[in-house]
Structures are given as structure tokens and as C-alpha cells.
Amino acid sequence: MSYTKLFEKGKIGRLELKNRIVMPAMGCSLASSTGEASQEMITYYAKRAKGGAGLIITEITRIDDETGIGTPNQLSVTDLKHIPQLTRLAEAVHAYNTKIFVQLHHPGNQTPSRLLHGKQIVSASDVTCSVIGEKPRALTTEEVEGLVKKFVFGAYVAKAAGIDGVELHAAHGYLLDQFMSPHTNKRTDRYGGDFLGRMRMITEIIKGIQATCGPTYPISVRMDGAEYISDGIDQAEGIKIAKYLESLGIQALNVSCGTYESGYTIVEPAMLKEGWKADLARQIKANVSIPVIAVNTIKHPAFAESLLEEDVCDFVGIGRGFLADAEWGTKAQKGQDLYIRKCIGCLECFRILNTLRPVECTLNPLLGREYHWDHLHKTGQHRKVAVLGGGPAGMEAAIVLAKRQFDVTLFEATDKLGGTMNLAAIPPHKELLGEFVETMAAQVEEAGVQVVYNTKATPEDLKEAGFEAIFMAIGGQPIVPNLPGIDQAITAESVLKGEHDLHDQKIVIIGGGVTGLETAETLAKDNQVTVIEMANQVGTTLYASYRGVLLKEMHDMGITIKTEHRLTHIEDHQVYTKHGDEDVAFEADTVVLAMGVKPKREALEDFEKVFDQVILLGDTDHPGQIREALHSAYDRAFVFDLG
Template sequence: MKYKNLFSKGKIGNLELKNRIVMPAMGTSLASSTGEATQELIRYYEERAKGGCGLIITEITRIDSETGVGTPNQLSAMTLNHIPQLERLARTVHKHDTKIFVQLHHPGRESHGRVINGRQIVAPSPIPCKVCQEMPRELSTSEVEDLVKKFVTGAKIAQTAGIDGVELHGAHGYLIGQFISPYTNKRTDKYGGNFMNRMRFITEMIMGIRSVCGPNFPISVRISGDEFVEGGLNLEGAVKAALYLESIGVNAINVSSGLYESGYTIIEPIAFDQGWKRNLAQAVKNAVKIPVIATDVIRKPDFAESLIAEGNVDFVALGRAQLADPEWGIKAMEGRDEDIRPCISCLHCIEELEGCKTIKCAVNARMGREIEFDGIDKNGEGRTVAVIGAGPSGMEAARVLAEKGFKVVLFEKESELGGMLALGNKPPKKDKLTWLVEYYDIQFKKLGVEVRLNTEATLEALKALNPYAVFVGAGSNPVVPPVEGIDRENVYNVSDILSGKVKVENEKVVVLGAGMTGLETAEYLAVRNNKVTVADMLPTIGAGIYPANLATVMKNFQTHGVNMLPGHRLSKISEGFIELVNTKTNEVIKVEADKVVLSLGIRSNKALVSVLEEHFDKVRVIGDADKPGRIAEAVSAGFEKAYVLE
């Protein structure tokens, strides 16, 4: 076996696990509004169990409906009514020799009054979270004692349902962590002050769980190895907490990091490398004798293997990696690393959740919809399908069509696969996009997809194939504003820059458009010693971009001195400078510019579609040809329309 450590058996307490792969808790919003595990949620977890995961830890599970609501459609363990579906979940996962823990959770101050019917949120102390920006009410001593009982009840409900163990969520700045951390606990009663008092809340929970669930029921505690805020729980404090938790009978420590105020250290954006925080788990592992689980942007099996082999952790927590590919475990066990669909750390999953939607994955359109898309029908019967455009939508359509048994011919006018992915990987720290293109390239070779690079999909070429269907994933044009000087030789589109067709170094460059593409292009230019200015009509730079994705770009902007001009529209391009108009005051300013880069979006071009529809019966329009969007929308469109082709 290629990865002997990763697929060796492990133990948490007396519970034996078939391997060292853990699926950590991630919110889904797939439960019912009353907290039961739905068929969709059960199937979602079953796919990860069937796919080779050793231990699944459920999403944050509610123990209190008054002040403890994390998300509206959240798994719950509060009453006897929650037992039947939890039991069904446990039995389903157990069919695949996978164990399951329920993660018990209360958000504390990291919440909003609107999700608890307008009531004031609560916390150990009246200190607002800088992200949620609501003043919490300090819990009374008796209220804290009542919450302890609710956590204990949650554990007993889980045990009664046949769940194998529980995890107490003391990380990420949630309520348990708020009590542990000196940053958020300023109480003067028995639950605040010195270390032992700050640990009292979780201590009473653990003692209570032991009293009702027995000495052999596994308990894991998730902690932040570092909260990454001044005055917060640091690594020294986390190690001290882990040692104490071990001393009172906890069976495993699950090491994560951060709280909402340092949120990009919890769910890291694309710029974070595998293993960036391995020192946190290593320090805890060096201190305790009980098993250590840890997240660490773990994507590839060889890296997961190295963490265990080097004694960094006992179990690897693969969260988003198993959203992207539920068969991560089986493929790694069989040595098929190249077949693992990679997570690209785009944060689409958490962005959807925070938008009060169900969880989704940008690269796995089935995720969360496993019942709806229940396997791929092999109904292609060798019929030819042409796919035009090898961007995310076209590549996904080609993959699915080939799996269905169609003979797929993929046309791409450029010299490489990927479309905008082949450009999007050029800015700093975007190599995970390359992983995705490489994945498709390998799948095409295995599935027999005929890839025609440097080839226009002309009507004659398509007619020669006599295709059963034509999928159109190419057909968009960059937006070019009608202003004086826009046709000057020093004006370029993003693709000119990121493709390397135009080399720009040590020059003054203005990037027009502060969406993610424009910002990353500016970042690309800035690290090449250009003096870069970003301008946008909107009043803020990066409007609509998920904050964690924006934060890493802004950090680079600060490092490289990128100038930002929100609230300005282009009025004229001249030799050596451009003119911008302030959208509020109408003041005109001049900005020096040797080169100007347009990143003002794209528009669908349906001209090709209209021609094709005159000659072919089945024309399916996907990706930017249908509606410009991000990777998630493109992959989903390609998958769905290929899936239903009969």
C-alpha cells in the first residue's frame, strides 16, 4: 500500500477507526428546520463514508434553541424527537465501517439576534465580536450552569441514537472557546478569571457527559491552537488547555485555529499552502499522549501521509477536500492520487452558507445534491458530442459526457486547457487552479476525450463530426467602454496580461475594474515591480468579494504599494495618463499610466449559438456563452446539462 500510515488503524479512546482520515465538522444547512437529519444530509455523509473516510464529525449541532442557533437548518440534539433520524444517520454511516461523532456547539457572541427571534445574543462577557458587531448579554451564573446541562443532554441523545462519540466545539471563537480565551472571558464569578475558572465551563460538561454516558464514550474537544488576535488564546495557552483536557479524561484533541475576527485562518483562501500551521498541531502532539486530529489545508494524500509519518498528528482532518471529492479516501488507498478532484480553496462552500443557502462546492456540482444526481447513466452509446470551449464549464461537460459513454470531441482555440483558469493561476499563490486543470487533463486521457487545442470550432469542422449534440461553452467578449482613447495601443485586456502575451515590468499601470479578476491582475502586476493603481466606479474596492479572499489580496497590495481609487469612472485615455471622474463630486483627476488594463467584466456572445441552432438539433449553451459567472456556476452548468442529456 502506498500510504501505510494514512491507512493504518487508529484509536480514539477504545473506539477503533479503520484509517486516519477524519471529516471535520462543516456546516451544511441540509438538516430540517426543526433539526432532524434529512435524507439529503444522511446521503451527503454516506457518500463520504462510502468514499473511505474513517471518522465523520457532523456539522455544528445545536443544543439550545433559545440562544444557541448557529444556522437556521442545523442538525440538533436537544430532544427525544431528534433521536430517530440521528440513529438513521449513524446506521447508514456504519454500513461502510465508518465511525461518526456529533459535534456539540453553541455560537455565543458569534451570532446575530435575527437568528434567535430578535433576542440578544449571549456570551461569557459583554464584548462584541468585531465581525458580527452585536453587543452580547453576559450570561448569568445559573444560565451557564443550564447550558452545561444542555451540552450533557446533547451527548446523551447522540449516544442513545448510536453515535460513536461527541466533539465539543471549543475552537473558532464559539461559546466554549469564549470561556477558555482571556480575550473574551472577563467574568468575575467561578467561570472567569484564572485558567482553572475559564476551563470550568467545559470541565463541568465533560464531567457531566462522563456521568451519563459512561467512562468509555469517546469525547473529542476542538480547540484553536492560536486565535491570532492580540490578547487571545495563543499556542502556549492552547497547549496548556490540551494538557488539562487530557488530565480530565478527554480522548482526543482536534486542533484548528482562529476565530471570526481572524476568519481567514479558520477556512483558508487559496493563497494558503498545505501545512502552513503545522506547528500548532505539532506543539499539542508533543505535549499530550492522547490522539491529535488537525486541519491544515490538507489536499494531497502524500502530504497527509507525511504529517502522520513525521509524528505531526495522529489523524488528518480533511474537510473541503472531501467536499470536492467524496471518494478521496478510496482513491488515495488505491494509489489513484491523480483521480482526486482537488479542492481549490475558493471558499464558495462557506460563502453559500453565510448567504443562508445550502452548502455547495465549486468543483463538485453533486455535493449536497447527491440524491438528485444519483449516479451517472451510461446511456451515451458511443454517440458523438462536440464541446466548444475548454473552460471550467466545457471541461466538466466533457468529463460527464464521456463518463456517460458519449464520444466527446473538445474544441479549444487556445494552446492549453482551462480557459480563464489557465489565466487565473498566474497571480501569486493561485497554483491550486492548476491542480484542477491537471485533473481534467488526466481524466480526458483516461476517458478517451479527444482534445483539439489551437482549433476553432468551425461549422465545417462540426458538420464533419455529425454530432448527436453540441455543447457551447465559449462565446463571450470583454466589456469595453466607449471612451476617448480606448483604442490606443497601450490599452489591454486582462487576458493579454495574464497570458504573458504582453510583458509589463517597471511601468506605471492602471487597472480599471476592482472585481476579483481585476484585483488579482493588479496583484500580478505589482509583484513585477510595476507601480499599480486600481480604479472602480463602485464606492468600495472588491465589492461583493468574500472577505477572506479579499483580505489576502489587500495584504499584497499593502506590501507592494498599490494605489486604490474607488468611486471613480474612466472618462479619457491619453498619452502617458488617464482621466478619471469622481462619481460623487464629478471632479476630474489625472493618473499617470504607461499602460491601461481593462477588467470591466464580460458579456455573452450568442452569435455562434444562433448559427449552430440552425444546423444542429441539440445545442446546449453553458458557461460564459450562456451567462458569465464564476467557476462554481460554470462547473454546475456543465455538469447539469451533460447529466440530463439522453
């Protein structure tokens, strides 16, 4: 398919862009400990430039070392010493005719004091962000004036380094938004009060940048079309802000929405569909004449094209899409949509960042360490390697091994690739996992891997055929505890496979992990469902906003969740549990076990007798989520050596 609008040239001010694709700012925590652009960060952005982004906007970039630290290993423009590495970053991106902006940022009350070395966090007023849970102090008038100068100095550093423009982060509840929003700005000095007072800080920053860097140096403002919080910026106020910012002579508006307190509106889980907030950008574009960049949970190139065709925006922001696949743009331009690993909205990227680690992606083991691929050792010499199992781990290992020039055959016991991902794609909102299976299968074929279906290969047959090593990725099997009456239960796996006709029943699901919760959603349409979990909460491996939306949906579907209940036995359509010292029974027509999986290793000993190298992957090695399966498979295939 041809995407005419998506790959049409565009302009932000006088700056010409090769297409309409913008990679918006996303935290990556890849800078050095002192804030320089590290080689890892430079390579990370360069790969997205090579992969088709017309404009890249860096992660939130620190303008103040005292109160403005938002993440560990954050890019910084607080000192002239940062210029050399920023210049290298700009040059790396420019090599692919891609432009780059630095996003200037201060977190305000949306950062923990531990990142400020124990200093109290600051804000426009002493309004606490409920997510952070720490009371900030209101900045003095003199401190606000000082921060204005630091934003301007940050822009000066960026321009001196050869950066093409800057973006002011005035959205998502960060400091500039805290001054603009009546929810957080209760000031009585000139930086508070009426609309113009609340806009004064960003006004002074914009005018300062124009005076320092020149009136045509591109300035974009990332703003909220709406905050989705009480007494915050609503859609009408968002339009008013956009028109005012345009009057100041900025070159672009980057429209997003939400704050930490509105949760999922900033980083949407899989439940929110592509384009759910398109109207925010559409209304702002209808009221301004400068370019509008819009993020809209975009997964597919065709949807991005439609936003441009329908005049929703002038540029599309492809954020997590570029995390999942650095070549999102070039693959779209070549019509290779099938080969794009499309973000599945699991929010693992944000969960990992919240643990103060560099960003990771479930689907992309290379994220944050793109330099690995430049050092891929193609030492396979076409020696024969077998991969047993066509789930995510098996497919990822097969792809990497084939690209390392091993002769790879993948043996799959069923008639299709995907393994348990095929089951994981069945519950509501998991359709993108099904697309990911198709993408991986296409990449397996593209890599030149031979796939043999409906086959359980024996060690003797493989040895005779000349294979020298085995990658075993045959999955796991459901955990079934040795408890009285357990034979009366069925497994979540068998439910998702469609082996049971379950309608108008009282169903009790044992286990409140991801599988248990999603199985509950799958069954709730036609049944009365209760989830029993022995821990004090369910869905503990999920990112908070994903978990919150999922639990709300489950509540709305009438699903009952009981935590701190330990299964003791099943008898006569009753599930017996221990809740503290209390015995509690639940009526059940059907009991479903979702208590996790254990490795399948029955054949391991036989293979180890025949082969010197048997490498375990995925659930066969250590049961976990898709991210663990893909990443460990990539790592082991990357370093594998036959000797």
C-alpha cells in the same frame, strides 16, 4: 505513491478507526428545518465515508433551540425525536466501516440575533464580537448550569442513536471558547476568574457526559492552539488547556486556531500554504499522550502523510478537501492523486453559507446534492454529441455526458485544455488552479471523451459527422467600452498571456474585480500599479477573509486602489476619471482593461440553423466565476435529453 501512515489503523480511546483520515466538522446546512438529519445530509456524509474517511465529525450540532442556533437548517440533538434520523445517519456511515462523532456546539456571541428569532445573543460576558456587531448579554449562573445539562443531553441523544462519540466545539470563538478565553470571560462567579474558573463550564460538561454515557464513551474536544487575538488564548495557554483537558479523561484533542475576529486563521484562503499552523498541533502533541487530530489546510495526500511521519499529529483533518472531492481518501489509497479535485482555497463554500444557503463548492457541483449521482440517467445510447471549447464548463459537461453514455467529442481551438483557467492560474497563490486543470483533463480522458485539439469545428462538418447536439462553451471576450482613447489600452487577458513586456512602468488597471486585482498582483513586482474601480469597493465577489488577505498583500506590494472613479477617456498617457463631480487624472505608461467579459456568440446563429439543440455553457451563456461555469455545465449535461 503508497501512503503507509495515512492508511494505518488508529484508535481514539477504545474506538478503532480504519485509517488516520478525519473529516472534521464543517457547516453544511443540510438538515431539515426542525434539525433532523435529512436524506441529503445522510447521503452527503455517506459519500465521504465511502470516499475514505476513517472518522466523520458532523457539522456544528445544536444543543439549545433558544440561544444556540448557529446556522439555518442545522443538525440538532435537543430532543429525543432526533434519534431516528441520527440512527439512519450512523448506519449509513457505518456501512463503509467509518465511525462518526456528533459535534456539540453553541455559538455564543458569534451568531446574529435574526437566527434567534430576534432574541438577544448571549456569551460568557457582554463582550461584542466585532464581526457580528451585536452586543450579547452575559448568561446568568443558572443559565450556564442549564446549558451544561443541554450539552450532556445532546451527548445522550447521540449515543442513543448509535453515534460513536461526541466532540465539544471549544474553538473558533464559540461559547465554550468564550468561557475559556480571558478575552471574552470577564465573569466574577464560579464560571470566571482564574484558569480553573474559566475551564469550569467545559469541565462540568465533560464530567456530565462521562457520568451519563460512561467513562469510555469517546469525547473529543476541538480547541484553539492559539486564538490570534489580543488578550486571548496564546500558544502557551493552548498547551496548558490541552494538558488540563487530558487530565479530565477525554479521548482526543482536535487542534485548530482562531476566532471570527482573527479572520482568516479559521478558514484560510489560498494565500496560506499547507501546514502553516502545523506547529500548534506539534507542540500540543508533545505535551499530551492522547491522540491529536490536526487540520492544516491539507490539499495533497503526500502532505498529509508527511504530517504523520513527522509526528505533528496522530490523525489528519481533511476538511474542505472532502468538500471538493468526496473520494479524496479512496483516490489517495489507490495512488490516484492526479484525479483528486483539490480545494483551491477560494472560500466560496463559506461565502455561500454566509448567505444562509446550503454549502456549495466551486470545484464540486455535486456538493450537498450527492443523491443526484445515484439517479444519473444513463440514456445516451452512444448518440453523438459535440462539446465546443475545453474550458471548465466544456470539460465538466463532457465528463457528465460521457458518464451518461453519450458518445462525446470535445473540440478545442488551442493545443491544450483549460481555457481561461490557464490564465487564472498565473497570478500569485493560484497554482492549485493549474493542478485542477490537469485533474479535469485527466477526468475527461478517464470518462472516454475524444478530444480534438487545434480545431474550430463548423456546423456543417459536425452535422455531416453525425453529431446530434452541440454544447457551446467557447468562452467570452473582454469588454472594451466605447470611450475616447480606448484603443491605447490593452486587456488583462493579453497581459496574463504574456503578450506584453511590462517593466518599470506606471500601470493603471481599469476594473477592481477578481481579474483586475490578480492582474495587479502579477504586475506589481516590476511596476507601479494603480487599480481604478467605479464601485465603492473592490473584490466584491470574494469571501470577506479572502478579500481581506488579498487587499493586505496588495497594500504591502505598494499597489494603489482608487474606488468610485469612473473612466471617461484616455489621452497622452493619462487616464481620466470622474470621482463624484471631480475630474481626476492618473499618469499611465500602460492602461490595462479588466472590466469583465461578454459572451462569444458570433457563430451561434450558424449552429442554430443546422442543429435543433445548441446548449450554451459558461461565459458563452452568462459570464461569471469558475463555480458558475462548472455548476451550470453539470446541471445542463445532467438533464440533457435528445428526445
